Amino acid sequence: MNIKYRCIECNRESPQDFFRLKCEESDYSCFDIFYEEKEHSGEVRLPVGSEDLIKLGEGNTPCISLKDNFPRINDLICKLEYFSPTSSFKDRGSSILISAAKKNGVLEFAEDSSGNAGASMSAYAGHAGIKAHIFVPGTTPLSKTDQIKMFGAELHKIPGPRQNSTDAVKKFCKETGIPYISHNYNPFFIEGMKSFAYEIYEEYGELVTDIVMPVGNGSLTVGTFKGFNELKVAGKIKKIPKLHCVQVKGFSPISNRSNNIDWEFDTSSSTLAGGIAVSDPPRINQVIQCIIESEASAIVVDEEDILNWHRKIAKLGILSEITSAAVFAGVESLINMNEINEESVVLVPVTGSGLKDLSNVMI
Numbered sequence: 001m002n003i004k005y006r007c008i009e010c011n012r013e014s015p016q017d018f019f020r021l022k023c024e025e026s027d028y029s030c031f032d033i034f035y036e037e038k039e040h041s042g043e044v045r046l047p048v049g050s051e052d053l054i055k056l057g058e059g060n061t062p063c064i065s066l067k068d069n070f071p072r073i074n075d076l077i078c079k080l081e082y083f084s085p086t087s088s089f090k091d092r093g094s095s096i097l098i099s100a101a102k103k104n105g106v107l108e109f110a111e112d113s114s115g116n117a118g119a120s121m122s123a124y125a126g127h128a129g130i131k132a133h134i135f136v137p138g139t140t141p142l143s144k145t146d147q148i149k150m151f152g153a154e155l156h157k158i159p160g161p162r163q164n165s166t167d168a169v170k171k172f173c174k175e176t177g178i179p180y181i182s183h184n185y186n187p188f189f190i191e192g193m194k195s196f197a198y199e200i201y202e203e204y205g206e207l208v209t210d211i212v213m214p215v216g217n218g219s220l221t222v223g224t225f226k227g228f229n230e231l232k233v234a235g236k237i238k239k240i241p242k243l244h245c246v247q248v249k250g251f252s253p254i255s256n257r258s259n260n261i262d263w264e265f266d267t268s269s270s271t272l273a274g275g276i277a278v279s280d281p282p283r284i285n286q287v288i289q290c291i292i293e294s295e296a297s298a299i300v301v302d303e304e305d306i307l308n309w310h311r312k313i314a315k316l317g318i319l320s321e322i323t324s325a326a327v328f329a330g331v332e333s334l335i336n337m338n339e340i341n342e343e344s345v346v347l348v349p350v351t352g353s354g355l356k357d358l359s360n361v362m363i
Protein backbone atom coordinates (compact mmCIF):
# COMPACT_ATOMS: atom_id res chain seq x y z
CA MET A 1 0.00 0.00 0.00
CA ASN A 2 1.10 3.59 -0.57
CA ILE A 3 0.67 5.81 2.45
CA LYS A 4 1.43 9.45 3.13
CA TYR A 5 1.32 11.77 6.12
CA ARG A 6 -1.06 14.71 6.36
CA CYS A 7 -0.73 17.36 9.07
CA ILE A 8 -3.94 17.63 11.10
CA GLU A 9 -3.41 21.38 11.56
CA CYS A 10 -2.30 22.74 8.16
CA ASN A 11 -3.34 19.76 5.97
CA ARG A 12 0.07 19.76 4.25
CA GLU A 13 0.99 16.37 2.80
CA SER A 14 4.42 14.80 3.19
CA PRO A 15 6.05 11.40 2.64
CA GLN A 16 5.57 9.11 5.63
CA ASP A 17 8.41 9.24 8.13
CA PHE A 18 7.94 6.92 11.10
CA PHE A 19 10.24 8.95 13.37
CA ARG A 20 8.80 12.38 12.58
CA LEU A 21 6.17 13.27 15.17
CA LYS A 22 5.11 16.76 14.14
CA CYS A 23 4.74 18.93 11.05
CA GLU A 24 5.77 22.17 12.72
CA GLU A 25 7.06 23.28 16.10
CA SER A 26 3.53 23.29 17.54
CA ASP A 27 2.66 20.26 19.69
CA TYR A 28 -0.73 20.14 17.97
CA SER A 29 0.58 19.62 14.43
CA CYS A 30 0.42 15.80 14.55
CA PHE A 31 0.17 13.65 11.45
CA ASP A 32 -2.63 11.55 10.12
CA ILE A 33 -2.03 8.64 7.72
CA PHE A 34 -3.87 8.50 4.44
CA TYR A 35 -3.89 5.89 1.70
CA GLU A 36 -3.24 6.88 -1.88
CA GLU A 37 -5.15 3.99 -3.45
CA LYS A 38 -8.75 4.98 -4.06
CA GLU A 39 -10.19 1.46 -4.33
CA HIS A 40 -11.10 -0.13 -1.02
CA SER A 41 -12.29 -3.69 -0.42
CA GLY A 42 -14.23 -2.95 2.76
CA GLU A 43 -11.58 -4.71 4.89
CA VAL A 44 -9.74 -2.57 7.45
CA ARG A 45 -6.93 -0.61 5.81
CA LEU A 46 -3.63 -0.97 7.63
CA PRO A 47 -0.32 0.84 7.08
CA VAL A 48 1.64 -2.39 7.73
CA GLY A 49 1.49 -5.48 5.51
CA SER A 50 -0.02 -8.63 7.04
CA GLU A 51 3.37 -10.40 6.81
CA ASP A 52 4.88 -7.75 9.13
CA LEU A 53 2.11 -7.67 11.77
CA ILE A 54 3.04 -8.40 15.36
CA LYS A 55 -0.01 -9.88 17.04
CA LEU A 56 -0.77 -11.19 20.51
CA GLY A 57 -4.47 -11.94 20.04
CA GLU A 58 -5.85 -8.38 20.19
CA GLY A 59 -9.27 -7.35 18.88
CA ASN A 60 -12.46 -9.34 18.30
CA THR A 61 -13.63 -8.56 21.83
CA PRO A 62 -17.05 -9.88 22.96
CA CYS A 63 -20.20 -7.79 23.38
CA ILE A 64 -22.98 -8.14 25.95
CA SER A 65 -26.27 -6.27 26.36
CA LEU A 66 -27.40 -4.38 29.48
CA LYS A 67 -30.77 -3.64 27.88
CA ASP A 68 -32.76 -4.55 31.00
CA ASN A 69 -30.73 -2.16 33.14
CA PHE A 70 -31.26 0.82 30.82
CA PRO A 71 -35.00 0.78 30.00
CA ARG A 72 -35.02 4.39 28.75
CA ILE A 73 -32.96 3.50 25.66
CA ASN A 74 -33.42 0.78 23.04
CA ASP A 75 -30.26 -1.10 24.03
CA LEU A 76 -26.94 -0.65 25.80
CA ILE A 77 -24.23 -2.86 24.36
CA CYS A 78 -20.93 -3.21 26.23
CA LYS A 79 -17.93 -4.14 24.10
CA LEU A 80 -15.59 -5.76 26.59
CA GLU A 81 -12.19 -4.46 25.61
CA TYR A 82 -10.65 -5.93 28.74
CA PHE A 83 -10.61 -9.25 26.84
CA SER A 84 -7.34 -8.09 25.28
CA PRO A 85 -3.81 -9.49 25.70
CA THR A 86 -2.82 -6.83 28.26
CA SER A 87 -6.41 -6.22 29.44
CA SER A 88 -7.03 -2.89 27.71
CA PHE A 89 -8.12 -1.55 24.31
CA LYS A 90 -4.65 -0.08 23.76
CA ASP A 91 -3.47 -3.42 22.35
CA ARG A 92 -5.21 -2.62 19.07
CA GLY A 93 -2.94 0.39 18.56
CA SER A 94 0.22 -1.13 20.01
CA SER A 95 0.09 -4.05 17.58
CA ILE A 96 0.29 -1.69 14.60
CA LEU A 97 2.69 0.82 16.17
CA ILE A 98 5.21 -1.83 17.29
CA SER A 99 4.89 -3.66 13.94
CA ALA A 100 5.85 -0.42 12.19
CA ALA A 101 8.66 0.22 14.70
CA LYS A 102 10.13 -3.22 14.00
CA LYS A 103 9.88 -2.69 10.26
CA ASN A 104 11.70 0.64 10.67
CA GLY A 105 14.58 -1.06 12.47
CA VAL A 106 13.85 0.23 15.99
CA LEU A 107 15.82 -1.67 18.66
CA GLU A 108 15.05 0.60 21.62
CA PHE A 109 12.49 3.37 22.23
CA ALA A 110 10.84 5.47 24.94
CA GLU A 111 7.18 6.30 25.50
CA ASP A 112 4.98 7.92 28.17
CA SER A 113 1.64 6.68 29.40
CA SER A 114 -0.83 6.75 32.27
CA GLY A 115 -0.22 3.01 32.52
CA ASN A 116 -2.35 1.03 30.06
CA ALA A 117 -0.58 2.06 26.88
CA GLY A 118 2.74 1.56 28.65
CA ALA A 119 1.84 -2.01 29.63
CA SER A 120 0.56 -2.70 26.15
CA MET A 121 3.57 -1.23 24.34
CA SER A 122 5.87 -3.10 26.72
CA ALA A 123 4.21 -6.43 25.85
CA TYR A 124 4.33 -5.94 22.08
CA ALA A 125 7.89 -4.58 22.26
CA GLY A 126 8.94 -7.61 24.30
CA HIS A 127 7.41 -9.95 21.74
CA ALA A 128 9.19 -8.08 18.93
CA GLY A 129 12.55 -8.14 20.73
CA ILE A 130 12.63 -4.35 21.18
CA LYS A 131 13.73 -2.63 24.40
CA ALA A 132 11.17 -0.18 25.79
CA HIS A 133 11.49 2.66 28.32
CA ILE A 134 8.07 3.53 29.75
CA PHE A 135 7.55 6.82 31.62
CA VAL A 136 4.52 6.88 33.94
CA PRO A 137 3.20 9.20 36.69
CA GLY A 138 4.31 8.28 40.20
CA THR A 139 0.68 7.64 41.18
CA THR A 140 0.20 4.86 38.60
CA PRO A 141 -1.35 1.79 40.30
CA LEU A 142 1.10 -0.97 41.20
CA SER A 143 -0.69 -3.57 39.07
CA LYS A 144 0.00 -1.45 35.97
CA THR A 145 3.64 -0.74 36.78
CA ASP A 146 4.19 -4.42 37.63
CA GLN A 147 2.65 -5.35 34.29
CA ILE A 148 5.05 -2.97 32.51
CA LYS A 149 8.05 -4.48 34.30
CA MET A 150 6.95 -8.10 33.80
CA PHE A 151 6.73 -7.56 30.04
CA GLY A 152 10.36 -6.48 30.16
CA ALA A 153 10.33 -2.69 29.78
CA GLU A 154 12.39 -0.34 31.90
CA LEU A 155 10.02 1.66 34.11
CA HIS A 156 10.59 5.37 34.78
CA LYS A 157 8.26 6.73 37.48
CA ILE A 158 7.87 10.51 37.31
CA PRO A 159 6.39 12.46 40.25
CA GLY A 160 3.66 15.04 39.69
CA PRO A 161 0.85 15.30 37.14
CA ARG A 162 0.65 13.24 33.93
CA GLN A 163 2.20 16.06 31.86
CA ASN A 164 5.47 15.68 33.80
CA SER A 165 5.93 12.18 32.32
CA THR A 166 5.61 13.61 28.81
CA ASP A 167 8.13 16.37 29.58
CA ALA A 168 10.53 13.84 31.15
CA VAL A 169 10.41 11.37 28.25
CA LYS A 170 11.05 14.13 25.71
CA LYS A 171 14.08 15.29 27.70
CA PHE A 172 15.34 11.68 28.04
CA CYS A 173 15.06 11.11 24.28
CA LYS A 174 16.82 14.36 23.48
CA GLU A 175 19.70 13.50 25.80
CA THR A 176 20.12 9.84 24.81
CA GLY A 177 19.13 9.87 21.13
CA ILE A 178 16.70 7.00 21.81
CA PRO A 179 13.60 7.55 19.61
CA TYR A 180 10.38 8.83 21.20
CA ILE A 181 7.66 6.54 19.90
CA SER A 182 4.61 8.17 21.38
CA HIS A 183 1.24 6.47 21.00
CA ASN A 184 -0.36 9.91 21.17
CA TYR A 185 1.71 11.58 18.45
CA ASN A 186 2.55 8.66 16.16
CA PRO A 187 -0.33 8.10 13.69
CA PHE A 188 0.34 4.35 13.30
CA PHE A 189 -1.25 3.80 16.73
CA ILE A 190 -4.49 5.44 15.61
CA GLU A 191 -4.64 3.17 12.55
CA GLY A 192 -4.76 0.17 14.89
CA MET A 193 -7.85 1.58 16.61
CA LYS A 194 -9.91 1.40 13.41
CA SER A 195 -10.59 -2.31 13.94
CA PHE A 196 -12.94 -1.28 16.78
CA ALA A 197 -15.30 0.29 14.22
CA TYR A 198 -15.04 -2.61 11.76
CA GLU A 199 -15.93 -5.15 14.45
CA ILE A 200 -19.03 -3.16 15.46
CA TYR A 201 -20.09 -3.01 11.81
CA GLU A 202 -19.44 -6.74 11.29
CA GLU A 203 -21.50 -7.69 14.36
CA TYR A 204 -24.33 -5.15 14.19
CA GLY A 205 -24.36 -3.70 10.69
CA GLU A 206 -25.85 -0.20 10.94
CA LEU A 207 -27.85 -0.92 14.09
CA VAL A 208 -25.67 1.05 16.54
CA THR A 209 -26.70 4.72 16.58
CA ASP A 210 -24.49 6.07 19.37
CA ILE A 211 -21.09 5.17 20.83
CA VAL A 212 -20.15 6.72 24.17
CA MET A 213 -16.42 6.80 24.89
CA PRO A 214 -14.14 7.91 27.72
CA VAL A 215 -11.78 10.49 26.20
CA GLY A 216 -8.28 11.36 27.39
CA ASN A 217 -6.07 11.83 24.36
CA GLY A 218 -8.84 10.57 22.10
CA SER A 219 -7.08 7.83 20.10
CA LEU A 220 -10.14 5.56 20.25
CA THR A 221 -12.45 8.36 19.09
CA VAL A 222 -10.22 9.27 16.15
CA GLY A 223 -9.53 5.64 15.18
CA THR A 224 -13.20 4.69 15.42
CA PHE A 225 -14.20 7.67 13.30
CA LYS A 226 -11.58 6.78 10.69
CA GLY A 227 -12.77 3.15 10.63
CA PHE A 228 -16.42 4.08 10.12
CA ASN A 229 -15.44 6.70 7.57
CA GLU A 230 -13.60 4.05 5.53
CA LEU A 231 -16.73 1.88 5.65
CA LYS A 232 -18.79 4.85 4.50
CA VAL A 233 -16.44 5.63 1.61
CA ALA A 234 -16.53 1.92 0.65
CA GLY A 235 -20.34 2.17 0.48
CA LYS A 236 -20.88 -0.28 3.35
CA ILE A 237 -22.68 2.19 5.65
CA LYS A 238 -24.62 5.39 5.07
CA LYS A 239 -24.06 7.12 8.40
CA ILE A 240 -21.32 7.14 11.03
CA PRO A 241 -22.70 6.52 14.57
CA LYS A 242 -22.55 9.50 16.92
CA LEU A 243 -19.23 9.35 18.79
CA HIS A 244 -19.98 10.99 22.15
CA CYS A 245 -17.11 12.14 24.33
CA VAL A 246 -17.10 11.74 28.13
CA GLN A 247 -14.51 13.52 30.26
CA VAL A 248 -14.16 13.92 34.02
CA LYS A 249 -14.43 17.22 35.89
CA GLY A 250 -10.98 18.82 36.19
CA PHE A 251 -9.74 17.18 32.97
CA SER A 252 -12.15 18.35 30.28
CA PRO A 253 -10.27 20.33 27.59
CA ILE A 254 -12.11 18.60 24.73
CA SER A 255 -15.63 18.83 26.19
CA ASN A 256 -15.06 22.44 27.24
CA ARG A 257 -13.83 23.56 23.86
CA SER A 258 -16.59 21.60 22.08
CA ASN A 259 -19.12 23.56 24.11
CA ASN A 260 -17.32 26.92 23.80
CA ILE A 261 -16.41 27.00 27.47
CA ASP A 262 -12.99 28.39 28.43
CA TRP A 263 -10.48 25.77 29.53
CA GLU A 264 -7.64 26.31 31.92
CA PHE A 265 -6.03 23.41 33.76
CA ASP A 266 -6.01 23.65 37.54
CA THR A 267 -2.87 21.77 38.60
CA SER A 268 -4.52 20.81 41.90
CA SER A 269 -7.12 18.69 40.02
CA SER A 270 -7.02 14.97 40.64
CA THR A 271 -9.07 11.93 39.63
CA LEU A 272 -8.97 8.16 40.06
CA ALA A 273 -9.94 7.88 36.38
CA GLY A 274 -6.25 7.96 35.42
CA GLY A 275 -6.81 6.95 31.80
CA ILE A 276 -8.61 10.22 31.07
CA ALA A 277 -6.58 12.52 33.32
CA VAL A 278 -5.24 14.44 30.31
CA SER A 279 -5.09 18.23 30.42
CA ASP A 280 -3.53 19.08 27.05
CA PRO A 281 -4.21 16.44 24.34
CA PRO A 282 -2.14 17.05 21.17
CA ARG A 283 -4.92 15.80 18.86
CA ILE A 284 -7.61 17.98 20.45
CA ASN A 285 -8.76 19.57 17.18
CA GLN A 286 -8.92 16.23 15.39
CA VAL A 287 -10.99 14.71 18.22
CA ILE A 288 -13.39 17.68 18.22
CA GLN A 289 -13.78 17.33 14.45
CA CYS A 290 -14.83 13.66 14.90
CA ILE A 291 -17.42 14.71 17.50
CA ILE A 292 -18.79 17.47 15.25
CA GLU A 293 -18.86 15.40 12.05
CA SER A 294 -20.66 12.52 13.77
CA GLU A 295 -23.14 15.04 15.27
CA ALA A 296 -22.36 13.88 18.81
CA SER A 297 -22.11 15.53 22.23
CA ALA A 298 -19.14 16.15 24.50
CA ILE A 299 -19.93 16.07 28.21
CA VAL A 300 -18.26 16.22 31.61
CA VAL A 301 -19.15 13.87 34.48
CA ASP A 302 -18.40 14.02 38.20
CA GLU A 303 -15.83 11.80 39.88
CA GLU A 304 -18.47 10.65 42.35
CA ASP A 305 -20.78 9.46 39.57
CA ILE A 306 -17.93 7.50 37.98
CA LEU A 307 -17.16 5.77 41.28
CA ASN A 308 -20.85 4.95 41.83
CA TRP A 309 -21.18 3.44 38.37
CA HIS A 310 -17.93 1.54 38.85
CA ARG A 311 -19.59 -0.30 41.75
CA LYS A 312 -22.95 -0.67 40.03
CA ILE A 313 -21.58 -2.41 36.94
CA ALA A 314 -19.38 -4.64 39.10
CA LYS A 315 -22.61 -5.91 40.66
CA LEU A 316 -23.65 -6.85 37.12
CA GLY A 317 -20.47 -8.87 36.65
CA ILE A 318 -18.45 -6.21 34.83
CA LEU A 319 -15.26 -5.39 36.70
CA SER A 320 -13.89 -2.42 34.78
CA GLU A 321 -11.14 0.04 35.39
CA ILE A 322 -12.39 3.18 37.15
CA THR A 323 -11.79 5.17 33.93
CA SER A 324 -14.06 2.84 31.95
CA ALA A 325 -16.99 3.46 34.31
CA ALA A 326 -17.10 7.11 33.16
CA VAL A 327 -19.09 6.05 30.09
CA PHE A 328 -21.95 4.70 32.20
CA ALA A 329 -22.18 8.03 34.03
CA GLY A 330 -22.04 9.58 30.55
CA VAL A 331 -24.90 7.43 29.25
CA GLU A 332 -27.01 8.47 32.24
CA SER A 333 -26.29 12.16 31.53
CA LEU A 334 -27.03 11.80 27.82
CA ILE A 335 -30.38 10.15 28.65
CA ASN A 336 -31.23 13.00 31.04
CA MET A 337 -30.22 15.55 28.40
CA ASN A 338 -32.44 13.70 25.89
CA GLU A 339 -29.43 13.32 23.58
CA ILE A 340 -30.19 9.58 23.49
CA ASN A 341 -33.67 8.10 23.85
CA GLU A 342 -35.85 5.01 23.43
CA GLU A 343 -34.80 4.76 19.77
CA SER A 344 -31.06 4.75 20.53
CA VAL A 345 -28.91 1.64 20.29
CA VAL A 346 -25.93 2.70 22.36
CA LEU A 347 -22.56 0.96 22.50
CA VAL A 348 -19.88 1.60 25.11
CA PRO A 349 -16.34 0.23 25.18
CA VAL A 350 -15.35 -1.18 28.55
CA THR A 351 -11.80 -0.08 27.94
CA GLY A 352 -9.80 -1.78 30.69
CA SER A 353 -9.90 -4.50 33.35
CA GLY A 354 -10.82 -3.69 36.93
CA LEU A 355 -7.86 -5.74 38.09
CA LYS A 356 -5.60 -2.92 36.90
CA ASP A 357 -6.58 -0.43 39.60
CA LEU A 358 -8.47 -2.39 42.23
CA SER A 359 -5.99 -1.09 44.81
CA ASN A 360 -7.46 2.42 44.31
CA VAL A 361 -10.98 1.28 45.18
CA MET A 362 -12.36 1.45 48.71
CA ILE A 363 -13.95 -1.98 49.10
Ligand SMILES: [Zn+2]
Nearest residue numbers: 007010023029
Ligand atom coordinates in the same frame (compact mmCIF):
# COMPACT_ATOMS: atom_id res chain seq x y z
ZN1 LIG B 1 1.28 21.40 9.53
